Amino acid sequence: MAEKRNIFLVGPMGAGKSTIGRQLARQLHLEFFDSDSEIERRTGADIAWVFELEGEDGFRTREEKVIEELTENTGIVLATGGGSILSKESRNRLSARGIVVYLQTPIEKQLARTQRDKRRPLIAEADDPRAVLEGLAAQRNPLYEEIADVVVRTDEQSAKFVVDKIIEQVGL
Numbered sequence: 001m002a003e004k005r006n007i008f009l010v011g012p013m014g015a016g017k018s019t020i021g022r023q024l025a026r027q028l029h030l031e032f033f034d035s036d037s038e039i040e041r042r043t044g045a046d047i048a049w050v051f052e053l054e055g056e057d058g059f060r061t062r063e064e065k066v067i068e069e070l071t072e073n074t075g076i077v078l079a080t081g082g083g084s085i086l087s088k089e090s091r092n093r094l095s096a097r098g099i100v101v102y103l104q105t106p107i108e109k110q111l112a113r114t115q116r117d118k119r120r121p122l123i124a125e126a127d128d129p130r131a132v133l134e135g136l137a138a139q140r141n142p143l144y145e146e147i148a149d150v151v152v153r154t155d156e157q158s159a160k161f162v163v164d165k166i167i168e169q170v171g172l
């Protein structure tokens with residue numbers, strides 16, 4: 001697998017894609033991108049604002065475009081947004097252009113890690129965030145699994161442990 005020189009992190013909100021991706025890139029001396037940060041950089045608006053102005057559909061169109069462009073790189077770590085895999089085109093691009101690492105995390109941990117964060121509109125405004133995360137998991141987990149080359153759990157383990165585990169699993 002080491003000949004595919006990009007690493008793409010997929011998984012649900014709160015799995016640690018952004019945090020672990022940054023550390024992984026630093027450790028491997030690869031460039032780091034985060035699809036959400038890239039959308040924020042390009043629009044000059046935060047994710048919640050993009051959802052508010054353009055709706056989820058508008059956000060997904062931007063996300064697909066950013067993933068199309070970023071996956072053209074070689075030698076990067078990309079932390080995707082949790083819903084990026086809803087797009088068949090993005091799933092195809094991610095599988096074709098790098099090693100896809102699925103960060104698997106139980107809903108309990110996702111809730112704990114995203115509780116105080118207002119930057120995820122799908123759960124920040126929900127009356128019952130647990131029910132939302134369960135619904136998303138039912139729809140999305142098969143899609144993460146479909147494209148995963150490697151699956152790494154991120155529940156009890158520290159970010160550092162997960163980074164080392166990914167490096168070991170992808171053979172870099």
Ligand SMILES: Nc1ncnc2c1ncn2[C@@H]1O[C@H](COP(=O)(O)OP(=O)(O)O)[C@@H](O)[C@H]1O
Nearest residue numbers: 012013014015016017018019113154157158159
């Ligand atoms: N392995 C981990 N152990 C404990 N906390 C973590 C771990 N990975 C991430 N976190 C914390 O969880 C929160 C969400 O992480 P983030 O990287 O934004 O997830 P994602 O990008 O998958 O939504 C952050 O506060 C981060 O510090």
Ligand SMILES: O=C(O)C1=C[C@@H](OP(=O)(O)O)[C@@H](O)[C@H](O)C1
Nearest residue numbers: 012013014036081082083120121
């Ligand atoms: O799961 C989702 O649909 C989303 C996940 C978020 O990214 P993280 O997975 O990095 O939290 C962000 O892209 C947006 O709020 C939508």
Ligand SMILES: [Mg+2]
Nearest residue numbers: 017018036079
């Ligand atoms: Mg993130």
